[in-house]
Amino acid sequence: MKTKQTTLIIGIIVLVIIAAAIVVTSGKKKNDTMSVKPPSSAASSNAAVDSSQAVATASVTLENYAFSPATIKVKVGTTVNWTNKDTVHHSVVGDNSGLPNGPLFGQGETYKYTFTKAGTFTYHCAPHPYMHGSVVVTD
Numbered sequence: 001m002k003t004k005q006t007t008l009i010i011g012i013i014v015l016v017i018i019a020a021a022i023v024v025t026s027g028k029k030k031n032d033t034m035s036v037k038p039p040s041s042a043a044s045s046n047a048a049v050d051s052s053q054a055v056a057t058a059s060v061t062l063e064n065y066a067f068s069p070a071t072i073k074v075k076v077g078t079t080v081n082w083t084n085k086d087t088v089h090h091s092v093v094g095d096n097s098g099l100p101n102g103p104l105f106g107q108g109e110t111y112k113y114t115f116t117k118a119g120t121f122t123y124h125c126a127p128h129p130y131m132h133g134s135v136v137v138t139d
């Protein structure tokens, strides 16, 4: 009787150890999956950047006396198109950042500039100096 009980108890202990091992292993797998996810999402965002690099254009809208989006990130070689949706004229003028002083352009018109160097190019609108934007260009 005692031997059978001992065998049963040992059996239960072994099962508990196996169950614990499975839980630990599956827990590790979950952790591995979680640690893998950020790089894969980063890779997919890189893929998104790569696709924008292939298109090599980015768009900024001038509306309600503001640049939208105010900050954009692009790759070297990207042409940024600023389109004016306001009824007044706006411009894209570099804050001594390497971005040239663009001309005034009116409603429905687009000003284009191709970024050939990496860096952060801040700019404003000449008639409305409170309008600010920046283009972050990376290699």
Ligand SMILES: [Cu+2]
Binding pocket: 065, 089, 090, 091, 125, 126, 127, 128, 131
């Ligand atoms: Cu303006």
